[in-house]
Amino acid sequence: MQICFFTDNKALNFNPLTLTRPLDDLRIGIFSLRRKWEYRLKVNNTCRTVLPYLEGEFPKGTLNKTDDCLWINSRCLPDQQLIHHIQKLQTGQALTHNKDIVAAKVDGDTSSRLFNNNQFDPGVVDQTSVVESRLIENVWDLLTYNADEIERDLTLTNLSALKPSRHPSLVTSASENIYAAEDVTIEPGCIFLANEGPVILQQGVTIQAGSILRGPVSVGENSTVKMGARIYGGTTLGPFCKAGGEVANCIFHSYSNKGHEGYTGDSVFGQWVNIGAGTNISNLKNNYNTVKLPHWDSKQEVESGQQFLGTIMADHSKTAINTKLNTGTMCGVSANIFMSGFPPKLIPSFSWVGSSDMQTYHFEKALETMAAMMVRRNKELDSDYQHMMRHLFKNR
Structure with a gap:
């Protein structure tokens, strides 16, 4: 399955570190947020929404409109229990934590539109399920965890x-x-x-x-x-x-x-x-x-x-x-x-x-x-x- 990382309105809480990188490139623990997900989901070809001025250094990647896409909130720290919930998602379903979207499975056509608009829209999902998840909220959470x-x-x-x-x-x-x-x-x-x-x-x-x-x-x-x-x-x-x-x-x-x-x-x-x-x-x-x-x-x-x-x-x-x-x-x-x-x-x-x-x-x-x-x-x-x-x- 193809994967796209997105940010929400809490991404600004990680400036100034994210002035020069997408949020998914922040390091916490041993690896960056993106690399953690790639290892746990066993994928190596991901894409992202990214601010235009960063795209030269951090390419958006590509998204295939013929396949469903798993959208992942860049603030989310993965673990095996969350991966288990994600693998059960059906198209049009999303997981939330404290009303924030953690991950969503979206059809290829809709995903292509979102990707071209460079922004995820929670309104595209029909059904949400609440899960326990670790979402970093502020820059000091990097140190807390x-x-x-x-x-x-x-x-x-x-x-x-x-x-x-x-x-x-x-x-x-x-x-x-x-x-x-x-x-x-x-x-x-x-x-x-x-x-x-x-x-x-x-x-x-x-x-x-x-x-x-x-x-x-x-x-x-x-x-x-x-x-x-x-x-x-x-x-x-x-x-x-x-x-x-x-x-x-x-x-x-x-x-x-x-x-x-x-x-x-x-x-x-x-x-x-x-x-x-x-x-x-x-x-x-x-x-x-x-x-x-x-x-x-x-x-x-x-x-x-x-x-x-x-x-x-x-x-x-x-x-x-x-x-x-x-x-x-x-x-x-x-x-x-x-x-x-x-x-x-x-x-x-x-x-x-x-x-x-x-x-x-x-x-x-x-x-x-x-x-x-x-x-x-x-x-x-x-x-x-x-x-x-x-x-x-x-x-x-």
């Missing part, structure tokens, strides 16, 4: 349990809960604590000497944990990331770096982020109240209900050495932060956040920095990527 999703996603990998005998200087607890690809490098003096959840090392990972990992933790392909790092549970490093210092309950999308000392807790980072040496990110208020943070689009402060919540930072943003970020900071795309005190909690895209004020980052200079960082990882700043960034700069 990340530890659980690491454990769930483990079943979707082909990783085997680590053989401690191959690493004689490695200290472990619950070694049967440590999983690693054959080609990982684990330097002397590391400690893996897997009593509270798995430690997962994917292909090409390097764990440098003296690092401590407490599960559940997932280290993505070709990522490096720097010497003496302390990585706490609920942390995901996407592919080609670097992590050092102290990191707790964080998600790093691919190609992002926090390679030095400094504390980072309960935060989500997009791609191509660089956290400077000595940067500290607060995740707990001094009065222990729950954290409020700015909504990206309305600019109004919203109550997260979370006692621990750090920074949400979009692609290509960077901090200088010894930067301090407050609880509940929202940082857009391609911001350069080098303020000596706490910067504002809402940092617009393409901001140049200096010692005393906040100015606009010159667009061509921002592109030069993007290209310089990307070429180091053999990636090209192509015309589609530039088009996406130019759109964001003009509409910041």
Whole structure:
């Protein structure tokens, strides 16, 4: 069956991370939302509704009007019970959770019309059934569910349990809960604590000497944990990331770096982020109240209900050495932060956040920095990527 991912009116709650990607491309646990569904449904050809300015980097795909289509809400986290309900859907039926459409089976002609209009319409289904499902509602839900999703996603990998005998200087607890690809490098003096959840090392990972990992933790392909790092549970490093210092309950999308000392807790980072040496990110208020943070689009402060919540930072943003970020900071795309005190909690895209004020980052200079960082990882700043960034700069 063909599958199309759609978004609803709650998709805006995931900006600024989704300024540069469709919602289905967000990472939670080990994999992106889309990849989880593809693994569980055993399909590899999906399509999506997508904002026009993103389509160059994230193609919509194709939809065949002669076949029924399963429409899936991009905010939904799959599990086997939900898959069971989905497989029983008849054409014209949908599953809902708290009045939100979770999934719907729609005929090919109607699906083709919806796909061409780039928007799903709940009115096309005749019958709905209520199911228990995990729908992420706000950006901080990525952190709330990340530890659980690491454990769930483990079943979707082909990783085997680590053989401690191959690493004689490695200290472990619950070694049967440590999983690693054959080609990982684990330097002397590391400690893996897997009593509270798995430690997962994917292909090409390097764990440098003296690092401590407490599960559940997932280290993505070709990522490096720097010497003496302390990585706490609920942390995901996407592919080609670097992590050092102290990191707790964080998600790093691919190609992002926090390679030095400094504390980072309960935060989500997009791609191509660089956290400077000595940067500290607060995740707990001094009065222990729950954290409020700015909504990206309305600019109004919203109550997260979370006692621990750090920074949400979009692609290509960077901090200088010894930067301090407050609880509940929202940082857009391609911001350069080098303020000596706490910067504002809402940092617009393409901001140049200096010692005393906040100015606009010159667009061509921002592109030069993007290209310089990307070429180091053999990636090209192509015309589609530039088009996406130019759109964001003009509409910041």
